[in-house]
Amino acid sequence: MTPLEQGYSMPAEWERHDATWLAWPKNPLTFPPEMVEKVERVYVQMIEALSPAESVHLLVDDEKTEEKVRSMVSPGNLVFHLVPTADVWLRDYGPIFVKREGRVAATKWRFNAWGSKYDDLLPDDEAGRAVARLTGLDVFETGVVLEGGSIEVNGKGMLITTTQCLLNRNRNPALDRRKLERLLLDNLGAHHVLWLGRGISGDDTDGHVDDVARFVDERTVVCMVENDTHKENHKPLKENLELLSKWKGPDGGKLTVVPVEMPDEVEGDGPLPASYANFYIGNSAVLLPVFDSRKDDKAIEAISGLFKGRKVVPIDCRELVYGFGAIHCVTQHQPSP
Numbered sequence: 001m002t003p004l005e006q007g008y009s010m011p012a013e014w015e016r017h018d019a020t021w022l023a024w025p026k027n028p029l030t031f032p033p034e035m036v037e038k039v040e041r042v043y044v045q046m047i048e049a050l051s052p053a054e055s056v057h058l059l060v061d062d063e064k065t066e067e068k069v070r071s072m073v074s075p076g077n078l079v080f081h082l083v084p085t086a087d088v089w090l091r092d093y094g095p096i097f098v099k100r101e102g103r104v105a106a107t108k109w110r111f112n113a114w115g116s117k118y119d120d121l122l123p124d125d126e127a128g129r130a131v132a133r134l135t136g137l138d139v140f141e142t143g144v145v146l147e148g149g150s151i152e153v154n155g156k157g158m159l160i161t162t163t164q165c166l167l168n169r170n171r172n173p174a175l176d177r178r179k180l181e182r183l184l185l186d187n188l189g190a191h192h193v194l195w196l197g198r199g200i201s202g203d204d205t206d207g208h209v210d211d212v213a214r215f216v217d218e219r220t221v222v223c224m225v226e227n228d229t230h231k232e233n234h235k236p237l238k239e240n241l242e243l244l245s246k247w248k249g250p251d252g253g254k255l256t257v258v259p260v261e262m263p264d265e266v267e268g269d270g271p272l273p274a275s276y277a278n279f280y281i282g283n284s285a286v287l288l289p290v291f292d293s294r295k296d297d298k299a300i301e302a303i304s305g306l307f308k309g310r311k312v313v314p315i316d317c318r319e320l321v322y323g324f325g326a327i328h329c330v331t332q333h334q335p336s337p
Helices: 033-050 063-070 124-135 177-188 235-244 294-305
Strands: 016-023 055-060 076-084 097-101 103-110 138-145 160-163 192-196 213-217 220-225 258-261 285-290 310-317 332-335
Touching: 016 033, 016 220, 033 055, 033 285, 033 310, 055 124, 063 076, 063 332, 076 332, 097 332, 103 124, 124 138, 124 192, 138 177, 160 213, 177 192, 213 258, 220 235, 235 258
Parallel strands: 016 055, 055 076, 103 138, 160 192, 220 258, 285 310
Antiparallel strands: 016 332, 097 103, 213 220
């Protein structure tokens, strides 16, 4: 029986968590030696902001790394697991959790390193499977490629994704839109799929939606926009904004769309996928990536106005996004039953 047939569906991120899962940074190809200490400090900020209200489960390669982390953070509500990983992007290779009343389960999708772009990261498919086993929950193996950052749900059966990613032939070439929608329904309870177009420039994941549009409640979506018509992101983000604004549910209801302007460009070897949409909603705090941009304050104000019951914690992610991801990309939430 599918998760749907057993009454499971994917909850919204703002629903109560039992835990947040992270993997400690160390890959020198992702974060060069001169940068990794700053990325570690980002992790310390995330752990300290989340752990007062939920457990933080941290994957480390060995006991030496665990001792190092213990010297940097308070151990309260922090649980270590000796699980070797290739990299930190647990949102994409970890399990995606589903729940029904009184019970949580894990769905494990295949991770192929975003269309086999990075062969050295393919072993993290097994690291994600190890996380699923560690939870002690029932696990549904889908056999299909899907990354957690490529989908966004409101917990009531609506899912947002992009055609650039899910219909990319480097994921599931035998599956068309209709078949993918059926899989999203059967495994995540997605009754309504809203297909956006493209993601942001510099994103090596082929357009993950968590850099573009995020639910903040059942009918409200934050959507990134680029007001400078000369920039590459202007046209695709304008098209996505229009799609979100025009969407109507089966009941005729529309979405409330909150535009948030993209930060100033963060440069690495090329444009990096810096986006305020890559925030993470914890039980008591919202971790918001900022980039030492003149637009940071406006984004903090906009996001803070949408989360009255949670503290918005801005975290400088200039070094983290050098690895082509930010806070949402490195976190995975395990819901409470």
